Amino acid sequence: MDYPLPLPSGRQNGARVLIYSHDTFGLGHLRRSRAIANAIAEERADCSIVIISGSPVIGNFEFGSGVDYIRIPGVTKLPDGDYRSLNLNVNLDEAVGLRQDLILQAAQSFRPDVFIVDKEPTGFRGEVVPALDYLESQGCRRVLGIRDVMDEPALLVPEWERKGAKEILVRSYDEVWVYGLEDVYRPLDALDLPATVTDRITYTGYLRREVPPTPSLTRYPKITKQPFILVTTGGGGDGDDLIDWVISAYEHDADIEMPALIVFGPFVNRDMRRSFMERIARHPKLDAIAFDTKIEHLMQKAAAIVAMGGYNTFCEILSFDKRALIVPRTRPRLEQHIRAVAAERLGLASMLSDYDAARTPDRMALALKGLADQPRPSEVVIPGLLDGLDRVQERLKSLLDIEQPFMAPRQAAE
Template sequence: MSSNVIDLVGPERSPRSSHAPRVLIYSHDTFGLGHIRRCRAIANALVASFPHISVIIVSGSSVISSFQFGDGVDYVRIPGVEKQSDGHYGPHHLNLELDDTIRLRTDIIKQTVLSFDPDVVIVDKEPVGLRGELKPALDILRRRGARIVLGLRDVLDEPGKLLEEWRHSGALEALDTIYDDVFVYGLESVYEPLAGLPDQQHFSAKTRYLGYLKRAVPSPMPPNRYPRITKQPFILVTPGGGGDGAGVIDWVISAYEADPTIALPALIVFGPFMSREKRKDFAERIARNPKLEGLGFEPRLELLMNRAHCVVAMGGYNTFCEILSFDKPALVVPRVRPRLEQAIRAHRAEELGLIDVLADPAQDGDGVRDPMVMAAALHALPKRLPPSQAFVPDLLDGLPAICRALAENLSSPVRTRALAPSVALS
């Protein structure tokens, strides 16, 4: 698995044209960084392969402006909605009721669809959007003849819970009647995210397993401003967005406090959603340990992943893709609440020999994190074989596979979709 590929480098900017194909990517973004980072990777891959097209990402992410996008990619920021640890939602910033916020988001999405008029729409994970906010836009897109694609990560949740959620939201009906394609960003041999749903014949024919989304070193390279630890072999510790990663970080710091013989130092990246109080407490403990350094938020985490010798992380989809892409020995401590997604992914990857997994006993509420258990895992981690030695074929073919799958709609410099006069403005 080569990691020397550079992201966002391509030919000179394509001439602008109002007649070139257009892609809209929807990402509800209620928690963490996973959805926007996945959509960003897809958008950048599309404009690299089809530089004449335009891509708009509709996102609720509060940190979307921190990320680099290729020429031809822009975004529409809808009001943020925050997912709580118990799985419930609330407005992130606005002093509105949730229903009012959803209504506002729905109107913005609908107007964006009407004005931008995409030829291809990729919906990330939620078939009808958050609380059905995407339904009016999907109706317009269906009437206009756009190609509508549902993009799914490799694991959604345990089958029973997914069935309950999708049946209640109307997602099952949309899967059957609205979507032209279902793209799974993973391999069927690794996991089948829709295996527990009924009436498989309604969508199995339009489901494609494309492979995981390979990540690249961002470009242009920034000045060398990283902590001193990065100038030598080090362990990168990342909890993703950080909103639910305090337990992993606490466990790692405790291991270094309990066992000063751990060979490699560690750089801990908190993530933008970790609470100020937790970050302050961790920073004080890190400052007292010569083998630890901390960093707040790094939107180009790929740079650090590429430099690191090995990685300790939670089991989110995007971090998993980065571990595979940069071929790093990894120890994954998966989250088990409010979804089992990370645990399912991590244990399946461990079965395939891609990573090592360490269960967090405190997540069940009655266990205690033993610092020496983590210390033993950190001693063993640098000796672990990288994921490439598991020899899983076509593991990271996701991005080129997406481009191949959409080439019929995007390769021409002129839009080929013919709009009927009666639906052109509706």
């Protein structure tokens, strides 16, 4: 019987992938890691994937067969930009030390063939560096996966210098996967990386999303039985301004034809949500729900989407071919603004920003009215736009040096 070539770990079959999800704030990193893990598991039946995450809501999401997760103690970002332990009554240094030990222990016990690190080369405050060093000694392939836009160069360069991220990237990673297109944005250009690193960069295209096979358990309001605008802020921890702006537009202009459904997200401030709900209850064209882990169903139903323009939501707008208005956050980072500018330049979405103009109700009302006549993303032909998961599969196969798919059952003894 012919077997594939040995895996980096020495196993003959049953590859293992470990994914570190940088998750100190919001849902973006977790949802991206989950999409990649589920795609790998669906393509490779004998592959096992473990996601390491500190997200407090990871257990609310469904994962494909072959995918599981390890929940490490969470940390959260404070309004002043600092961090603290999310639940434990310990200082931040002790929380990071515990997370670091658990990540290393997971690497030692799971023995992955490929380690995919999301966004931060060193992890949160350097917590993945010991695991990177250990896995290098074991022949594990190490990949840094980053979104299409990181931040404006003036902030990204000093941040990476402070963290020692560039040094770790050069020293510790076999490949870099940029989940976007080179023609849209080159997120690492400002770092002046050596050719030995730039040669390892693959632009995969954006990560296509699908509607979950099982229905959502969330009960949708009656407003969704007609054409409606879906307003989503992702995790919701920084979406107050967008929600307020949309509500203000409906309060200001009775001629906005399509109603809007607002999804707050799990991290919205409770007092702010209560205030919003009081205003929404008074308007016949507005309704809201707290959170939906399968928001893809709502996205597919919606006539148009209004969002802040985080990476995952942008992928969903493209995947479900929705007319979209992106209202990017401009503080403390310009990541969403940079992405929104590129999307509008390419004709994939429209943008409304308070970066250079006032956040007035009439501006939002005019933008909402324009959504009905806006072209869909599919009307713009951009080669490779949504090929991200296919390219990830190709690079994974190359890293594992495998000549046939993982379809043989795991042997009892290795």
